[in-house]
Amino acid sequence: MPSLKDLRNRITSVESTRKITSAMKMVAGSKLKRAETSAHEGRPYAQRMERMLSDLIGTLPTLDVAPKLLAGSGKDSSHLLIIITADRGLCGGFNVNIARAARRRIEALHAQGKQVKILCIGKKGRDSLRRYHGEDIIETLENITRTGAKFGPARDISRQVRNMFDNGEFDVCTVIFNTFKSAMSQEVTVKQIIPFPVPDVAEKASAPGVAGGHGGEDAPLAGTYEMEPSEGHLLAALLPANLSVQIFGALLESYASEQGARMTAMDNATRNAGDLIDRLKLNYNRTRQAAITSELIEIISGAEAV
Amino acid sequence: MEETIRFEIVTPAKLMLSEEVPLVVLPGEQGHFGVLPRHAPLLSSLRPGTIEIYDGKMKITQQIFVETGFVEVTPERCTVLAEEAIPVQEITRDFAEERLKRASDALMVADTFGVRVGAERELRAAEAMCEAVDMMEKSRG
Numbered sequence: 025m026p027s028l029k030d031l032r033n034r035i036t037s038v039e040s041t042r043k044i045t046s047a048m049k050m051v052a053g054s055k056l057k058r059a060e061t062s063a064h065e066g067r068p069y070a071q072r073m074e075r076m077l078s079d080l081i082g083t084l085p086t087l088d089v090a091p092k093l094l095a096g097s098g099k100d101s102s103h104l105l106i107i108i109t110a111d112r113g114l115c116g117g118f119n120v121n122i123a124r125a126a127r128r129r130i131e132a133l134h135a136q137g138k139q140v141k142i143l144c145i146g147k148k149g150r151d152s153l154r155r156y157h158g159e160d161i162i163e164t165l166e167n168i169t170r171t172g173a174k175f176g177p178a179r180d181i182s183r184q185v186r187n188m189f190d191n192g193e194f195d196v197c198t199v200i201f202n203t204f205k206s207a208m209s210q211e212v213t214v215k216q217i218i219p220f221p222v223p224d225v226a227e228k229a230s231a232p233g234v235a236g237g238h239g240g241e242d243a244p245l246a247g248t249y250e251m252e253p254s255e256g257h258l259l260a261a262l263l264p265a266n267l268s269v270q271i272f273g274a275l276l277e278s279y280a281s282e283q284g285a286r287m288t289a290m291d292n293a294t295r296n297a298g299d300l301i302d303r304l305k306l307n308y309n310r311t312r313q314a315a316i317t318s319e320l321i322e323i324i325s326g327a328e329a330v
Numbered sequence: 331m332e333e334t335i336r337f338e339i340v341t342p343a344k345l346m347l348s349e350e351v352p353l354v355v356l357p358g359e360q361g362h363f364g365v366l367p368r369h370a371p372l373l374s375s376l377r378p379g380t381i382e383i384y385d386g387k388m389k390i391t392q393q394i395f396v397e398t399g400f401v402e403v404t405p406e407r408c409t410v411l412a413e414e415a416i417p418v419q420e421i422t423r424d425f426a427e428e429r430l431k432r433a434s435d436a437l438m439v440a441d442t443f444g445v446r447v448g449a450e451r452e453l454r455a456a457e458a459m460c461e462a463v464d465m466m467e468k469s470r471g
Binding site for chain 2: 062065066068069072073075076079080175178179248249250251252253257258261262265268269272
């Protein structure tokens, strides 16, 4: 039976925990709002980039003449995985889900006898992968999205990845990140960015919505574009830009998901702390009542004895 | 009602500008070019320079500096994708000159080919930025 003082101490400590989690929830909530806005505002660029790219690819006679970022290096022996997680924990299943998906992917690739290299964005991903696949991690970048996802870092990462690709350090590059569904749910997404999967123009026109609803009216124009300087030059310039955009998009999604996940996790924690406090309070009052009763009985029976 | 073309500048951060304009002049890779409504379809990359937006009386209403980017023109619209776009009046002369100085210093000490290429690109961007400021001051008189 815990004493009254013990119970009181526990109640205070749970109360301060609740204060912290509810503050974290508020912070995550306001960050989430901002992250959602910037994810929303970043969308037009990605959409138009995709449109331009598919127009351009539509003019190519065959893929063989395309730059390597599109056509691939012709091999499939070495994979680079970019794994985007948060730098901090306390956000529910956010990091765990990514790590699990990443581990499954790594093991599958190992089983096929492929070489795997891992680039971690975010500390938590590295921490959970280090135990089993530590030797595959080539680099960890931290604090990329500390103040929200910005284009500058995305461009730097893209440049680094491109350099590695040009040096033949890997053949296929895949990003694993959380896609923002709602504040409550995220979806682990595995997306290949090198070689860039060719957007199928014909398929898009028949599937509205996928391409942001622009396929229809522009489709007949493909192939009639004048190019300045030349197709090859344009494509060579556009593909790296597209790579940056893809990485930037992943960072934006991941950041918004992180805030959403943290908000939900902290909301749950706050509610749990509240429940715990209620139960402890009940227990405390009962114990106090019992003590008072037993004191009264002592007094009464003492008086009767006299 | 005179004819206009839908002109957009999009940066990764946001849709910066989207309006109907009668004429816009862009700094294409192979020289400046103007885009009027019903322009032939065109894809081009841009070099560092100023985008000039004209009004119906052929006066420049807005000048926007871009560093690198791409433009897609169709008869109905003209879309600029730029990693960074800044209205010229927001650039100060000091900032541009400081950048030019830093860029030429960097080029002096560049030793490897890769660094050199990067520094040259930076220098060209800085020069274009200074030019943009010059032009704006001249046009204001």
